[in-house]
Amino acid sequence: MNVTGMRPSAADFSVNPFVPYVGTVLDVIEETPAIKTFRVCLDEREAWERFTFIPGQVAQLSIFGVGEATFVINSPPSCRDYLQFSVMRAGEVTNRLHGLSVGDKVGVRGPLGNGFNVEPMKGKNIFFVGGGIGMAPLRTLFLHMLDHRNDFGAISLLYGARSPQDLSYSYELPQWLERADLSVTLTIDREAPDWPHRVGLIPHVLADLAPSPDNAVAIVCGPPIMIRFTVEALQKLGFGPHDIVTTLERRMKCGIGLCGRCNIGTKYVCVDGPVFTLAELQSLPDEL
Amino acid sequence: MSYFLPHDRLESWLDDLERTHRVFAPTAEGRGVVFRRRKPTAESPAAPVCLERRPTESARHVLFPRSEVLLAFRSAHDESGTRVEVFEQEAPAPQVIVGLRACDAKGFAVMDRVYMHGRYADPLYTARRKATVMAVLACVPGNGPDNACFCHWFASGHEEHDAADIVLTPASGGFLIAPVSDKGAEFMESHAGYLEQGNEELENAAAAQRLAAREFLEKHCPAPALSKTETAIMRQFGNSMLWETIGEPCLACGVCTHLCPSCYCFTITDETRGNAGARIRSWDTCLNAGYTLEASGHNPRAAKAQRLKNRIAHKFAYYPALHMGKSSCVGCGKCIRSCPVGVDIRAAVFRVLAADEE
Incomplete structure (x- = not known):
């Protein structure tokens, strides 16, 4: 490939949003057989200092020569040592990402998307419901709220996966379970040996826990089918469409609202999302 | 002057x-x-x-x-x-x-x-x-x-x-x-x-x-009542019979989008040779089934009729909603002249308006 006739890039997202920052993999964590977490730092000090985001925003993570894919930044904004991405092996780019080792170079383009609207959640009881890889977008907001614990009412988390081996962030769960100012419930789909927590599908466990909708916001992330039944369960409990918040996935390329493919009606998931309230989703054409 | x-x-x-x-x-x-x-x-x-x-x-x-x-x-x-x-x-x-x-x-x-x-x-x-x-x-x-x-x-x-x-x-x-x-x-x-x-x-x-x-x-x-297309398309969004009729002859070849002066979708792909490479942007078309195909295998617009609906809806409903009522179709007719199976975007618009008036 010839770079004649081209100039070295200033690598400034605000000037050219197609150019990624070059970053280095600091750490690789094997979460589950299908999910790996990567901790990445940007090489340029200035770019790193400029890189701020709000919980729920995403970035395009890339391997030069392979391609980009979109992931939520699942570390909280207060973490200034690295950006954390959890990658489920699914397609071409994610397969290659799973081959990365500490010290390897990646591209990071972002922050992109709207992120969670935290302000109206202040003073309210927060109920997180995460399924499988859906824990990633919740993690950043969950940790952000713990950073500002006094701004919120009761904080609860219901986190489920198929089996104990499919729970990501298992190394963090014990400390969350122990905290007196949190209420954490774990569940798996089917019985497993030595499993001390709940067994059952997330919507069923949710109905059983029956959180009160009064002065509360529910934040739901997970596979589409889990979101569907969890949202139904929340509505039965009395949560209104403005108090149910979720994140959408869509195939993305540019991440900046130009390339066209992630639209649902007039909304582009890459810039208008990925976070939507149920009320917003209900106003979109039925094309999920 | x-x-x-x-x-x-x-x-x-x-x-x-x-x-x-x-x-x-x-x-x-x-x-x-x-x-x-x-x-x-x-x-x-x-x-x-x-x-x-x-x-x-x-x-x-x-x-x-x-x-x-x-x-x-x-x-x-x-x-x-x-x-x-x-x-x-x-x-x-x-x-x-x-x-x-x-x-x-x-x-x-x-x-x-x-x-x-x-x-x-x-x-x-x-x-x-x-x-x-x-x-x-x-x-x-x-x-x-x-x-x-x-x-x-x-x-x-x-x-x-x-x-x-x-x-x-x-x-x-x-x-x-x-x-x-x-x-x-x-x-x-x-x-x-x-x-x-x-x-x-x-x-x-x-x-x-x-x-x-x-x-x-x-x-x-x-000209039809263009001010009505936005509402009509959104009201008829779930009328799958209508969209299947409109999309039935479509081959999803994408020639309409490639000749169109106002289609602007693209894809991004990487290429490498040795230790160097490039990230390349190329025209794409929303009529291509792979356009919205997700890594999980899920495809929100798996059917051809849904994809042609997206093209028409973008020109006559989504774009006008985002840009002060202006359509993104310019009426050049290139898609009509070059469609190998005679899909006529004007006929599609008239059909949606008629269905909505019924």
Whole structure:
């Protein structure tokens, strides 16, 4: 490939949003057989200092020569040592990402998307419901709220996966379970040996826990089918469409609202999302 | 201020523009009329310009190439580890597109709202757009509107100057040339060497020709109530019978999107050779099944009818909702003329409106 006739890039997202920052993999964590977490730092000090985001925003993570894919930044904004991405092996780019080792170079383009609207959640009881890889977008907001614990009412988390081996962030769960100012419930789909927590599908466990909708916001992330039944369960409990918040996935390329493919009606998931309230989703054409 | 360019000086004038600008103009190639860089040299003159027939493609690729390098990269390894260098395109040279029609120019106005004035500006498009002068050739009877044209639906016609800098109208054995923007006026001042002064008589004759073209359009294909398309499409969104009927003959080949002056979707792919490579942006089409296919295997628009619905809905509902009621279709008719199975976007719009009135 010839770079004649081209100039070295200033690598400034605000000037050219197609150019990624070059970053280095600091750490690789094997979460589950299908999910790996990567901790990445940007090489340029200035770019790193400029890189701020709000919980729920995403970035395009890339391997030069392979391609980009979109992931939520699942570390909280207060973490200034690295950006954390959890990658489920699914397609071409994610397969290659799973081959990365500490010290390897990646591209990071972002922050992109709207992120969670935290302000109206202040003073309210927060109920997180995460399924499988859906824990990633919740993690950043969950940790952000713990950073500002006094701004919120009761904080609860219901986190489920198929089996104990499919729970990501298992190394963090014990400390969350122990905290007196949190209420954490774990569940798996089917019985497993030595499993001390709940067994059952997330919507069923949710109905059983029956959180009160009064002065509360529910934040739901997970596979589409889990979101569907969890949202139904929340509505039965009395949560209104403005108090149910979720994140959408869509195939993305540019991440900046130009390339066209992630639209649902007039909304582009890459810039208008990925976070939507149920009320917003209900106003979109039925094309999920 | 207007100018007159006699027909026999057209080629010389175009060659003269090369002093300051890269010139793109329509050229006849087989049955097509396509936009090419002229690049005349002392040894080989430029291929003759073809202004007698309507271009068969839009000029979109001049500002938004079918495929281009978004960035290049090169990695180097040594004892201290790996370094990756990233490169961007240089700023574009000034250029002029001569002989695009008003509908094609309007396509750039459609793109400008998204690519220059959206939440993120596309730096490559924006730089080229600013460096480009648009010299539009007005359609006149005998050299313009045919049965597939419907630019009058959107006021894309010749008295509207969306994105145009200069308008050339065939008149009295040559062209009346009128600047319609400051950029166009400035351009004409430095390129008037081969031109004569225009006059009121020529201006009136040119205006009459343009009006005649417009009258032809209004007679052969009256416009529907475009203000109703947005609501009608959204109300009929779930009417799968309707969309399947509209999409039934479609081959999902994407020729409509590739010839369209206002389709602007793209994909991004990486290529490498050795320790260097490039991230490349190429035109894509929402009619391609892979366009929305997710890594999980889920596809929100798996059916052809859903994809054609997206194209029509984007032009006549989504884009107008986001851009003050303006449609992103410009009525050039290229998709109608070139569809191998005769899908007619006008018929689709009429069908949706009719279904919604039932």
